[in-house]
Amino acid sequence: MASPARGGHVWVGSETGILKGVNLQKKQATNYRMGETTLSRQEAVTAMCWGDSYESEIFVGCFDGSVRLFSTEKGKFIESQDCHGGEGPFCGLAVLDGSLVTCVESGLMKIWRDSPSENVEIQVGPGVCRMRQNSQQRHRIATGGKENCLKIWDLHQPQEPVFRAKNVRHDWLDLRVPIWVRDMEFLPGSEKIVTCTGHHQVRIYDPSCPQRRPVLEVTFGEYPLTALSLTSDANAAVVGSSHGDVAVIDLRQGRLVKCLKGFAGSVRAIQCHPTLPVVASCGLDRFLRVHNLQSQRLEHKVYLKSRLNCLLLASREKWESEDFEPSINLQDEVKEEDDELWNSMEVVASKRKIDQDLGSQTGNPKLPKDPTVKNQKKMKKTKLCSR
Numbered sequence: 001m002a003s004p005a006r007g008g009h010v011w012v013g014s015e016t017g018i019l020k021g022v023n024l025q026k027k028q029a030t031n032y033r034m035g036e037t038t039l040s041r042q043e044a045v046t047a048m049c050w051g052d053s054y055e056s057e058i059f060v061g062c063f064d065g066s067v068r069l070f071s072t073e074k075g076k077f078i079e080s081q082d083c084h085g086g087e088g089p090f091c092g093l094a095v096l097d098g099s100l101v102t103c104v105e106s107g108l109m110k111i112w113r114d115s116p117s118e119n120v121e122i123q124v125g126p127g128v129c130r131m132r133q134n135s136q137q138r139h140r141i142a143t144g145g146k147e148n149c150l151k152i153w154d155l156h157q158p159q160e161p162v163f164r165a166k167n168v169r170h171d172w173l174d175l176r177v178p179i180w181v182r183d184m185e186f187l188p189g190s191e192k193i194v195t196c197t198g199h200h201q202v203r204i205y206d207p208s209c210p211q212r213r214p215v216l217e218v219t220f221g222e223y224p225l226t227a228l229s230l231t232s233d234a235n236a237a238v239v240g241s242s243h244g245d246v247a248v249i250d251l252r253q254g255r256l257v258k259c260l261k262g263f264a265g266s267v268r269a270i271q272c273h274p275t276l277p278v279v280a281s282c283g284l285d286r287f288l289r290v291h292n293l294q295s296q297r298l299e300h301k302v303y304l305k306s307r308l309n310c311l312l313l314a315s316r317e318k319w320e321s322e323d324f325e326p327s328i329n330l331q332d333e334v335k336e337e338d339d340e341l342w343n344s345m346e347v348v349a350s351k352r353k354i355d356q357d358l359g360s361q362t363g364n365p366k367l368p369k370d371p372t373v374k375n376q377k378k379m380k381k382t383k384l385c386s387r
Helices: 330-343 371-386
Strands: 010-014 019-023 028-032 045-050 057-062 066-071 076-082 090-096 099-104 108-112 120-123 128-133 140-145 148-154 181-186 193-197 201-205 216-219 225-230 236-241 246-250 255-260 267-272 278-283 287-292 298-303 308-313
Touching: 010 045, 010 287, 045 090, 045 308, 057 090, 090 140, 099 128, 099 140, 140 181, 148 181, 148 193, 193 225, 193 236, 201 225, 236 267, 236 278, 278 308, 287 308
Parallel strands: 090 128, 128 181, 181 225, 225 267, 267 308
Antiparallel strands: 010 019, 010 308, 019 028, 045 057, 057 066, 066 076, 090 099, 099 108, 108 120, 128 140, 140 148, 181 193, 193 201, 201 216, 225 236, 236 246, 246 255, 267 278, 278 287, 287 298
């Protein structure tokens, strides 16, 4: 079990480049950023991972190609590294033997060693949507994306993938089914891996089987699935869609178990607690939500002001007895974030409300109604009634 970390139970990365530590018991959030630079979408957080097994450090990947190291114990960023290479935002971060592993959308996966000459570059194919690390076999990495099939890599021998998925058979019209892997996660205790696709499918692949096609497929909803996480018992997967639908899929029977409510926008990240029956999620509606998977109840809902891209859920179990120390500059950072939002809005000229009694501001008073017109209408109504 990881040791307690200072600052929050959930760490969330926003589109404005701010790392947010959220205390769920007090529903408080602390904002952290690197230096005193102004907020910019070029510094949007696109990927995050723990820096060690004690959850005392977080690697934060930004849109500008930099990876920043945040200390949860000190409550501040302590280091920044330029990890330029390839094109597009980071699709995943990992740590292997003290070295940082990055992957960008263009398909360049790179292992950053102490010496630049020892860095390792691996081409995993263009259009990458997500890179995931096997938590039990940390040298195993999975990648996939749009028209980029699922691949599993052994970073000790990265020349070729150890598994390359095969596309499913043609549909009933004999048309090719497009490939669009959005997220994946390794099943603990086995070689199987679960994926979700942009064509609302959940699939299980078993590299130990001769066939490279999925051994199980479940369809959910009508919208692209954007995020996936396995429950603590690994018997089900929680998936979220671009329409704000979140569901629990049974991976043993291949069926929908339940749907979670309360969402209002595209889901960008989902993570289940490793031991507790809770799941955290965030997305474009700017809310962090924590649901109880057994009761389907929304336990926590925190508004975080910015559109949210990714999150890390602390693995510790006892939250109530922990202390939370807000950042000294929290109010200033929140104020700057609000200022950026207001400054980006277009100014609309307001119209003065015309007083119904005094007339408009131009000096033209409102003319009184002619009482004779009103009397004539009453007479006509009386005549019609008498007929």
